Amino acid sequence: MRICTWNINSVRLRAPIVQDLMRQHEPDIVCLQETKTPNDKFPHDAFTQLGYNHHHIDGIKGYNGVAILSKRPLKDAQVYSRVDREDGRHISAAFTVDGFAKPIEVHCIYIPAGGDEPDREINDKFAHKLDFVAELENWFSANHSDDKAMIALGDFNIAPLEHDVWSHKQLLKIVSHTPIEVEALTKMQKSIDWVDALRHFIPEDEKCYTWWSYRNRDWRKSNRGRRLDHIWVTPDLKPHLKAQDILLDMRDVEKPSDHVPVFVDFAF
DNA sequence: ATGGTAGGTACCCTA
Numbered sequence: 001m002r003i004c005t006w007n008i009n010s011v012r013l014r015a016p017i018v019q020d021l022m023r024q025h026e027p028d029i030v031c032l033q034e035t036k037t038p039n040d041k042f043p044h045d046a047f048t049q050l051g052y053n054h055h056h057i058d059g060i061k062g063y064n065g066v067a068i069l070s071k072r073p074l075k076d077a078q079v080y081s082r083v084d085r086e087d088g089r090h091i092s093a094a095f096t097v098d099g100f101a102k103p104i105e106v107h108c109i110y111i112p113a114g115g116d117e118p119d120r121e122i123n124d125k126f127a128h129k130l131d132f133v134a135e136l137e138n139w140f141s142a143n144h145s146d147d148k149a150m151i152a153l154g155d156f157n158i159a160p161l162e163h164d165v166w167s168h169k170q171l172l173k174i175v176s177h178t179p180i181e182v183e184a185l186t187k188m189q190k191s192i193d194w195v196d197a198l199r200h201f202i203p204e205d206e207k208c209y210t211w212w213s214y215r216n217r218d219w220r221k222s223n224r225g226r227r228l229d230h231i232w233v234t235p236d237l238k239p240h241l242k243a244q245d246i247l248l249d250m251r252d253v254e255k256p257s258d259h260v261p262v263f264v265d266f267a268f
Numbered sequence: 269a270t271g272g273t274a275g276g277t278a279c280c281c282t283a
Contacts, residue, residue, distance in 0.1 A: 010275055062276050113283055214273040
């Protein structure tokens with residue numbers, strides 16, 4: 001069972017490279033963020049053509065927007081309003097796999113970027129980001145159960161570990177790596193013992209990035225990346241983690257997203 | 269210390 005998360009930065013513009021990814025890597029489920037597309041304009045056909053017949057989407061005009069595209073049937077599809085906003089940042093759906101008794105609920109999440117100033121008193125966007133993470137923590141604490149497994153993935157817009165950024169020291173005051181955000185995300189992670197699936201495979205002292213700014217001339221040469229995209233699993237799935245992949249080559253295609261696809265494989 | 273790029277929308281917002 002292969003699952004993928006990718007901040008696609010406009011699904012209409014980049015549906016062809018999502019199709020390439022589906023053809024080349026054959027994930028069972030693809031989760032997208034920043035689809036930037038209202039539901040009535042979502043390019044469903046591009047994905048049903050390739051056998052991804054089950055779509056759960058929540059898009060709005062112009063920004064945000066999340067999607068779950070699956071070869072496997074999806075049930076219990078949910079759309080969440082977080083911090084009292086209906087702005088296309090969190091959906092979930094459940095699926096089953098042979099060899100695993102419980103349903104698996106996948107949560108596709110796009111945490112707010114948070115603006116430039118890491119101070120909730122003067123920056124509403126930063127306050128929104130912190131409130132969003134706190135609400136997610138409370139929701140998962142209240143809604144996890146032994147009856148289901150969960151995967152939480154997406155663009156979390158926070159790089160929590162020292163080696164999740166190109167320079168820990170230079171990014172301590174930059175939104176995405178400030179201690180206050182890292183503390184909030186770590187608290188959420190610990191609340192129900194989420195397993196960080198990428199770091200399950202990649203040692204914490206090894207640099208690991210999933211995003212490079214468009215504002216660098218040569219992203220590969222300067223390599224000023226951050227690990228903003230995450231796949232977390234509940235502890236019952238940990239024994240089934242088999243592999244990870246971060247598709248750096250997708251940063252080099254014509255008209256790339258600034259994020260690359262992140263994969264995890266499970267064996268049941 | 270600054271500005272660099274990208275997408276969507278409607279002349280400016282978000283990232």
